[in-house]
Amino acid sequence: MAGSRTLNKLSARTVASLMRDDAKPGRHGDGGGLYLNVGPGGGRRWVFLFRWRGKLREMGLGSARAITLARARERAAEARAHVAEGVNPITAKKASQAIPEFGEFANEVIDSLAPQWRNPKHKDQWKSTLANDAAALGRLPVDKVETEDVLGVLKPIWSSKPETASRVRGRIEKVLDAAKAKGFREGENPARWKGHLANLLPARQKLTRGHHAAMPYAELPEFSDALKGREGVSARALEFLILTAARSGEVRGACWPEIDLEGKIWTVPAERMKAGKAHRVPLSDAALALIESLRPLSGGAPSAIIFPGYRGKPLSDMSLTAVLRRMDIPAEKASVHGFRSSFRDWAGEATAFPREVAEAALAHAVGDAVERAYRRGDALEKRRRLMEAWSQYLSLAPLSAVSVYPFAR
Numbered sequence: 435m436a437g438s439r440t441l442n443k444l445s446a447r448t449v450a451s452l453m454r455d456d457a458k459p460g461r462h463g464d465g466g467g468l469y470l471n472v473g474p475g476g477g478r479r480w481v482f483l484f485r486w487r488g489k490l491r492e493m494g495l496g497s498a499r500a501i502t503l504a505r506a507r508e509r510a511a512e513a514r515a516h517v518a519e520g521v522n523p524i525t526a527k528k529a530s531q532a533i534p535e536f537g538e539f540a541n542e543v544i545d546s547l548a549p550q551w552r553n554p555k556h557k558d559q560w561k562s563t564l565a566n567d568a569a570a571l572g573r574l575p576v577d578k579v580e581t582e583d584v585l586g587v588l589k590p591i592w593s594s595k596p597e598t599a600s601r602v603r604g605r606i607e608k609v610l611d612a613a614k615a616k617g618f619r620e621g622e623n624p625a626r627w628k629g630h631l632a633n634l635l636p637a638r639q640k641l642t643r644g645h646h647a648a649m650p651y652a653e654l655p656e657f658s659d660a661l662k663g664r665e666g667v668s669a670r671a672l673e674f675l676i677l678t679a680a681r682s683g684e685v686r687g688a689c690w691p692e693i694d695l696e697g698k699i700w701t702v703p704a705e706r707m708k709a710g711k712a713h714r715v716p717l718s719d720a721a722l723a724l725i726e727s728l729r730p731l732s733g734g735a736p737s738a739i740i741f742p743g744y745r746g747k748p749l750s751d752m753s754l755t756a757v758l759r760r761m762d763i764p765a766e767k768a769s770v771h772g773f774r775s776s777f778r779d780w781a782g783e784a785t786a787f788p789r790e791v792a793e794a795a796l797a798h799a800v801g802d803a804v805e806r807a808y809r810r811g812d813a814l815e816k817r818r819r820l821m822e823a824w825s826q827y828l829s830l831a832p833l834s835a836v837s838v839y840p841f842a843r
Contacts, residue, residue: 441465442507449503453478468510470498480506482513486522493524533618536579536609537572540564543612560605567591567602576613579606581624585634592635603627647765648772651780658828660761668753670728671741675754675770677721677825679777679795681708682770686749688740690732698722699814713797716818718825777824785823791816 444464452462452472461469467483478498484491495501495509513523534542541561548557565572568587571579584606591599607625614620622630649657654676661673675685684702692701700715707713717725725740732738743749754770774796781792795817 444470444503446503449498453498464507466510466514468506480509482510482523484513484517484523486517491524493527533575533577535572536574536576537565539576539613539618540609543609563598563602564605564609567598568606571606576610577619579610579624581630584625584631588635603631646769646772646775647767648775648779649768651776651784654776654780655828655830664757664761666757667728667731667741667743668749668757670724671749672754672757672770674721674724674741676773676828677718677724678715678821679774679824680715681774682751682754686741686751690738690740693725693740695722707797709797714814716814716821718822720825720829780824780827781820787816787820791820795820
């Protein structure tokens with residue numbers, strides 16, 4: 435029974451022999467209440483026998499074909515500890531099975547949230563941060579996660595990787611909020627920032643924030659000239675990205691049906707936009723000529739990708755960065771996303787185009803909700819003049835009349 439002092443009577447070889455078909459039915463004790471039960475029908479399972487309030491009770495510990503001898507001993511030891519503490523191990527087992535572990539429940543939360551994310555990568559990012567950065571919480575029941583557990587995850591990365599730490603904290607908070615909503619937790623969320631962790635960790639704004647390295651716009655004409663001399667689809671995609679001030683994913687996913695050649699407009703669908711709203715991009719003459727030169731790559735398919743990668747699929751997210759590295763541009767000097775910042779600096783410092791026009795070119799929301807409600811247009815024609823001026827600046831071509839391309843004095 436559970437009170438037996440002799441433990442570990444069985445050996446791995448003995449267990450292996452008991453798993454054979456010719457083994458006789460019966461219970462084979464390992465000591466301490468742990469038995470390997472060989473059933474008459476061929477079943478093999480681990481059981482724990484103990485006395486509770488004067489009666490002999492049996493608790494199943496799992497199939498012997500799935501649970502090793504070592505794991506069965508661990509489960510039996512946990513059950514003996516419950517008995518010693520005056521707790522019925524069967525009741526404790528049922529209670530523990532009702533409360534999921536953090537890692538298991540986190541995956542359920544991620545699966546439930548996934549349909550609302552436009553980018554499938556968000557699901558992988560959530561799983562990666564919670565499985566790796568929050569690994570210490572994985573085996574804890576969600577109702578046992580406390581403030582010290584959360585701090586144990588955050589403190590090692592709070593100063594060295596502030597962006598990651600902030601995301602991890604927010605995702606832990608989301609999982610624990612969901613656990614409370616399902617009745618698995620009670621009380622305050624230990625990952626809550628305001629009024630809780632804000633008193634225990636340095637304020638987020640005092641930490642170093644990550645920024646995308648951006649090339650000074652004064653260097654863009656020379657860089658653009660060098661880029662034109664590079665061969666390959668990735669180089670053309672990067673050139674188009676700079677000309678349109680678009681994001682990498684928008685450019686890499688661009689396909690011919692999105693292009694209005696006559697109207698000189700590229701319409702990026704809502705599902706590929708960060709804000710979830712379709713965005714019209716006026717194409718300068720240079721941008722239009724660039725993609726026209728790539729039409730032979732489509733093989734005549736009207737719906738083909740404009741910048742095809744391997745087997746006609748979109749380029750990878752690292753392909754444009756690879757162009758920079760092949761041109762010996764270090765990561766701290768420039769990044770693919772940073773060219774949007776270069777464009778914005780140029781528009782703000784070297785031209786007199788209104789701020790809202792430059793922001794609209796970047797597909798940024800301008801003003802509050804009321805102001806946006808009254809401004810229904812997207813300033814397409816104003817942006818067209820802006821993007822043509824940008825194109826001419828990149829090529830160092832002389833501008834047309836100042837009234838068409840207004841630059842600051």
